[in-house]
Every structure is written in C-alpha cells, then in structure tokens.
Amino acid sequence: MSDVDSRIQELVRRVRGIADAGAPEPIAVPGDDALGELEREVNRLIRASDARLQERLLFAVGPVVVFRWQNREGWPIEYVSPNVATLTGYPLEDISSGRRPYASLIHEADLPRVFEEVTTHSKAGAAWFVHQPYRILHADGRALWVADYTVILRDDRNEITHYFGYIMDITDQVEQMSRLRAQEQVIERIGSPILQVGRGVLAVPVLGGLYGDRAARMTDDLLSAISRTGARTAILDLTGLQEIDTPTVESLLRTSRAVGLLGCRCVLSGISPVVATLIVKLGLEAQSLTTVATLQDALELALGS
Template sequence: MPQPDSTTSTLDDFFLHCTELVFIAGEGGALLRASRALTRAMSAELLDGESAAGLGPLVHPDDRRSFDEAWRRVRAAAEPVAVDVRLKTADGSFKYFQCTARWVPEKEEVYGALRDAEERIEHEIQLKLLRAINDHLPVCLWAIDARGEFVLHDGKGLESAGLKPGQFVGLNIFEIYPESGTAVLRKALEGTMSTFVNEIDGVHWAAWYLPIQNDRGDVTHVAGVTLDVTASKRIEQELRAKLDLIERQQQVIRSLSTPIIQVWDRVLTLPLVGMLDSTRAADVMEGVLREVVRTQARYAILDLTGIDAMDTETANHLLKLSAAIKLLGAEGIITGIHPAIAQTIVGLGVDLSSIETRSTLRQGLEHCIRSMRRSAA
C-alpha cells in the first residue's frame, strides 16, 4: 500500500488549519488551493464551482480594472505585487483587502495572501483629511505629552502667529507661555476638554484642548486645535457696528415720527401722523411719560388728526397712557379723532369716556389754558 506523501499531507494540514487568508493560483488566476479561513471569509461564489475564475467574481465592479492590471504585473515583477481591492465577503458585503501575490517561476504558480485593509485604509483617509485641513485652513494643530513637551506643531495658521511648522517640537509649553495662559491646558491634562477664544497681538484664536487617554484612562497627551478666527471676528464686529447704527437710526426715526413739543408752559403736545400700531403706541407711551416727568407738565395733548387707522390694542394703549399720565399728576387729552376712527373705536367697544377729548388741537390747547387760569384764580 503506497504511503501518503508527507509534503502533500503537511500542505493539506497547512491550508486546513492556517488562520490566514492564503491561496495558490495558476498563471491565469484560477485558484488551485485556498485556506479554509479564506473560503469561510469570502462569498459562497468562491465555492460554487467558479474557483477556476479565481478571485475575479468577488471583486467589486469599480475595482476590477485595477485588480486585473495588478494581476498582469505579477508575472513580470520580481517582487510581490500588492493591490487594495474590495471583495465580496460571506455576509454579502464588500470589504477592503490588500491582495499580495508573487509569481513562483519554478512552480509556474502564484502564491498570494489577503489581509484585512479596512482599518488601514480608513486610517489613511483620516490622515489625508487631516493633512488637507492642516495645509489649507488657517488652523494650528499641535500636541504635547504629559510633561508639556510638544510632539507635534504644524498648520497653515502658524503663519498668522509668525511661527514655522515644528518650531516648538521638543520645547515645553509651560516654559513658552506664562502660567496665566496654561490654566485651561492643565485641566485638559487632568482629562477635561476645554475650548476658549482669545486674542494675541491682534489675532483672534479659537482653541480646543482635547485630552488623549490610554486604555487605563490616563492622559498621555493633549491635542490642540487652534483656529484663526480673525476674519470672522472682524465680520462679527462690523455686523455689530451696523446693527448698532441701524438701532440708532431707528431711534432717530421714532423720535422724528413721534415729536413731543412743549407748546405752552407745562403743556406738551404730540402730533401723530400715519399708522398707529401697537409697537408705535408703546414708543409713544414711553416718550410721553418721560417728557411729562422731565418738564413737570400738567397736560399732555395727543393729536390724532393725521392718524389713518387704529386697532383695539392701540386704543387700549391710549387708555393705559391716559391712566399713566394721570398717575404722574398730569392730564391726558386726545384731539383730532377722525370720524372713521371714531366709528372704529365705537364698533370695537373701546370706552374712551374717561379721557378728555377735543375736536382740534387748538381746542385742546384752549382747554389747557382755561384750566390753568381757573386753578390760578
């Protein structure tokens, strides 16, 4: 009885028990042998009698061209050829693997292996994104160890501070900056993330201090992200200045639209023109009461000759204004109520009987003069 070839038996055991995703393929790519780990990890298509086609059926359509080109290079290359490719796995999803293969002339076979490349590729993408941010945005990226020594000092934003990339590497941050500027940093070294905005030599910086911890929770490093926000700060200041200017202009407009005139000794008049809404009525109340107190007026005449319309809330404001004027020891008088407004007020059910009214401003002023003469007699 012939004895089994020990070499063949060892190779069979290797492909059966090897935990790596390894294979042997022919020159055209057909799989001759594959480890059990590989066949279990890949899609069932690898076991459906299509192994003669090699790994091809498992390759993502978008990666097929680069995979085929790499496989053609294997025969001519003296060194192993590696390519990142997405392969369909056992759960039907595509996953990145690094396929490394080498042509063995004496066997006329390709020896290869697959390694999970998801984490490495994700890490490379993160590094590229970080590099793009570092190179193109006005940001400083830095890191210190637990002693405060810089291990990273980079970023386009360093130009604004007059610094060069790597200038602080190896130096201690607590020796470079005064103690007053490192209180927040010490909190980060204790494990607390911090953020703040400050100004240095006319440059505004927004800073984030991020503690980096090991598996035991100890802070080993602090990463810093410092963004030059001078431009946005300038825009914010300009916007605030414009808003302040608009507010001042609105105050001027309000004062011009509600001029309070002292037409007689201790007699104020406020000629109103246009639409008297609730907002404007509130401004009128504030202005009139302030002037009554300032001038010690005995009468305040509100002339509505130029008012086109009035709602219930505005009418109620007039009632409240009259009551407030009375509390200050003066008398409120309304003149010039337009017939249409009178009808509106009656229709709204607003009672103005408690307020002294006159047809015209002149009649209102005459009422005030006669009342003061009677008081003096």
C-alpha cells in the first residue's frame, strides 16, 4: 500500500469517527502536499467535534437542561439535552422527536406571560433574556418552577429562527421563599405584642426584622403602653430572633433611647454574640443599655428592683 493510500485510509477512519459522534485522535504530522491540506482540515474538524462532544457531555447530567426551539407556533423542539427526563419525567425520545412542543410543557396559567416575555424581548432586538420563574408540568402531574435563560438566534436577515433555552428546576428555592414570605406575613400581622408581665413591667417579644413602619409602630405602641400603665421597666426580648441585621439593631437602640426619655428603664434580653458584635462594630452608644442573657434574668432584674 502506498503512502498516499495509507494516509487516505487514515482520513476516512477519522471522518467516520466524527460522523459517529466521536472524537478521534488528530493526524499527528500532516503532510506538506495537497493531501496535507486536507489532513489539516480534518484535524480542525476533529477539534471542533471534540469541543461539541464535551459540551454535550456537560449537559448530559446535572441540573441544567438545554433546549433548542424553532421560532414557530408552540415552539417545536429540535434538540434537547439527555437529562431532560430528570426535569420533565418524559423520555428523551418523546421530547426530542418533536411530538411534544415546548409550549405544551408550560403550565397553562403561566403560558401567556411566558409568551409575552418572548415576544417583548424578541421585538426589542435582545440577544438573550431571563424569564421570570414559571411552571412546567412534570409527567406525573406535578408543577415545577423553573429558571429560564433564553438565547435568541437570528439568520443573516436578522430574522429569528430559533431559541436556545437553559432551563433549571428551582422548585425548592421558590417554595422556600414562599414559606419565608408566609412567615413574614404572620409576623407582620402579629406585630410585637406588648405584655404586662408584672407590676410596672412590660415585655415585648421582638419577632422578625424591624424596618420602617414596623419599627416605628412598635416604638409608638410601647411608648403609649408605658404612658398608660406607668411602667418602670420595659423588656425588649430578642430570644425569638434567629437572624439579625444592622437596621434591626439600630431600631432597637432608638426604641431603647425613646423609652428612657419617658423615665422608664429599657432592658434588652436574649442578647446573642451576633447582636453584641454588631453593636460594637457599629460603634453605637450602648453605655445606657441594660442587657441580660435571658428573659428570666430580665424579669428577675425588673421585679427585684
């Protein structure tokens, strides 16, 4: 077999490898003749094929599912990454066949909004955009919240031909945020109740952050209660605060100073290391504060005075 024939056979073997979605080894030393030019082009194809293969492997597993939709009614699916079954519950063949367009996966209550977002960003000439979270329907009937990062593909005439979507299940995050909002609403409704816990002693369990109107309302209610009852001690109990931030600490210190102006001693109980650190870090005046570790300590201090 001549050297040329051998080289041609190597070229054929590598082209077949590319056609079979593989990534064959590049030709080590391309020749300097006309056939060498072809060998260099095949090497370039091998490198490009290997890059595409690595990209497909990247999305074969993991949380992100890649879709390629046609810019047609219902957004027919031309390509989807192999991990789509994990997200949707439908077999890869069922989705990649095109029988099930992407719009059919979207929850009917969210579909108009998703369509409007696609239309708005497409007309605006965007290259990509991020959807507001929306729901898709799993094969078992569950509604899953997804994040959708969409890339718009246009042809030489600037006409939209396809959309690439990078989809990720964020149901756990959305449900957690929903629970937090529900807790905040409960706390907002409850407010900070003012309790008469002894003769001349008021206690306020502080729940949640103190911002804006809520902080002002708690301070006003406490000052009114002090004036009405003639209380000598007001306890702000922080035991129920699992997290605390700078605005909350500042609000508590302002409330404490306002209480002192009425001749009432303010005691902060349940002071955690985090709160103590914030007070020091902010350089806030804490000399006039009376602080104790627990509510029981605060009650003993107030009732024993």
